[in-house]
Amino acid sequence: MVKLDPPQREWVEAMGLFLERSGFPPSSARIYGLLLMSAEPELSFEDLVATLGFGKAAVSTGLRRLQETNRVSERTRPGERRRYFRARLGPDAGVDRFRAFNSALCDLLEKGIALRGSRADAEITADLEASARFLRFLDVELDGLRARWEANGDG
Amino acid sequence: MVKLDPPQREWVEAMGLFLERSGFPPSSARIYGLLLMSAEPELSFEDLVATLGFGKAAVSTGLRRLQETNRVSERTRPGERRRYFRARLGPDAGVDRFRAFNSALCDLLEKGIALRGSRADAEITADLEASARFLRFLDVELDGLRARWEANGDG
DNA sequence: TGTTTGGTTCGGAACCATACGAACAAACTA
DNA sequence: TAGTTTGTTCGTATGGTTCCGAACCAAACA
Numbered sequence A, B: 001m002v003k004l005d006p007p008q009r010e011w012v013e014a015m016g017l018f019l020e021r022s023g024f025p026p027s028s029a030r031i032y033g034l035l036l037m038s039a040e041p042e043l044s045f046e047d048l049v050a051t052l053g054f055g056k057a058a059v060s061t062g063l064r065r066l067q068e069t070n071r072v073s074e075r076t077r078p079g080e081r082r083r084y085f086r087a088r089l090g091p092d093a094g095v096d097r098f099r100a101f102n103s104a105l106c107d108l109l110e111k112g113i114a115l116r117g118s119r120a121d122a123e124i125t126a127d128l129e130a131s132a133r134f135l136r137f138l139d140v141e142l143d144g145l146r147a148r149w150e151a152n153g154d155g
Numbered sequence C: 001t002g003t004t005t006g007g008t009t010c011g012g013a014a015c016c017a018t019a020c021g022a023a024c025a026a027a028c029t030a
Numbered sequence D: 001t002a003g004t005t006t007g008t009t010c011g012t013a014t015g016g017t018t019c020c021g022a023a024c025c026a027a028a029c030a
Helices: A004-022 A028-036 A045-052 A056-068 A092-117 A122-152 B008-021 B025-036 B045-052 B054-070 B093-116 B122-152
Strands: A072-076 A081-087 B073-075 B083-086
Touching: A004 A028, A004 A092, A028 A045, A028 A056, A028 A072, A028 A081, A045 A056, A045 A081, A056 A072, A092 A122, A092 B008, A092 B025, A092 B093, A122 B025, A122 B122, B008 B025, B025 B054, B025 B073, B025 B083, B025 B122, B045 B054, B045 B083, B054 B073, B093 B122
Parallel strands: none
Antiparallel strands: A072 A081, B073 B083
């Protein structure tokens, strides 16, 4: 059981809602939020169950998803059977997903342009081409941005 | 009713699935895909119903959502009561959403850092701070990127 | 007026994801 | 062996979304 102020509890909830909007299931989202807010850097399964009020089943599957996507790591302590979970903050997971998304979209748009052919309305085709060009530009530039950030050593 | 090759139909479906993953309901996603693939730049309500196989209700609400989010525009032709719908390709709607998302996340992270206080584990706090710094950097740079693209006049 | 056309809204059905409780398994302990 | 701890898995229930058909409304036209 983790001790949390009411504002801290609210923050966990807010973070939970936010992560849900980015595709996490509710249980995963709350778990991750709690791991970020807790004063302790790692929490046990039982801590999560008791603090969040979810059943063991929900915590179990919620953790599994978080681990599958590399968002949470797990370790054991010598002499203890319990496992302890810790949030992993990849600095740019969001950017990677954004780039992957854009890249897929760009491929799709280009395939679409080809399928429309020359008899189709030219204005829509031109819009599609402009979008595709912009997405390519963006992909290249985002890569440069990340390199620049990493070179600065601030991250 | 719009005439489509089988590959074109498949593309509409692929685009539909893609847009669903970005949060559109299925009907909106298919409508938007069809508007992009159709040789005609604008389609009537009846075209959408007949081509997609959705009921009128689904098309109606699907269109509403697309219009609410500025993804589709509508106009009438002189002497016709029917309305015609056209896809709007904002070149960077995705970037705007991404920036809004990051900005909200950054606010949330900073609030979280403040709520954790000084007694909490320092490593997690440092990770949160690094993430927040990166998000700020990204926001500024994305703005610059867009300006650069618009200055080039390619979009 | 009455009728047709074009589209919206409502009620119920179907579907999907997720949560819970309970049964289960695996690893220690006594 | 019997019992405790630490989770996982399974079946069922529930909540939320979206669809369809039908009723409805508003505009144009006869």
